[in-house]
Amino acid sequence: MSSLLLNHLTREHAAIGAFVELLDREAAAMTGGDFTSLPGLAGRKSQLADQIMFLGRQREIEQLALGYAAGRSGADAAAAAGSEALQNAWRDLLARAAQAHECNHRNGVMIHTHLDFTRQSIGFLQASGQPLYGPDGAHKTGSASGNHRALG
16 A cells, blocks of 8 residues: 555644644633634634645545545545555544544634623623713713712
8 A cells, every 4th residue: 555645644644633732722722711812823723724625635636546536435445455554544533533523613612602602791781771881981880970989
């Protein structure tokens, strides 16, 4: 079996591993309230996703060159017909891809939870019908006159 195919699987596995690490960093940022780092992480996620897709296409080209179909069925057949190292590499790649899928789903749930909370908070603020802040930027409470008092 082609050592080139094994090389593709190894490179793809490493790229997906980097993607999983990035997803873990993204989850840690959201959990820790570090939302300012999210745009940079999202940009890097996009780059890694593009790289993973490119590597997958390269692997499929090699599968076709070896007489196997593109896609999962062709990769399954190529691995089954290959060496133990190739079979292990394919199995490891599938496991890593499943891990990435789970981490991405977890982060999606976290993002939607934050969005729902934000929407509910905005809805609550809008439902009161009265602004919480005056024209001077001072916080208004209840029906108070807005006079400032020194505390202490």
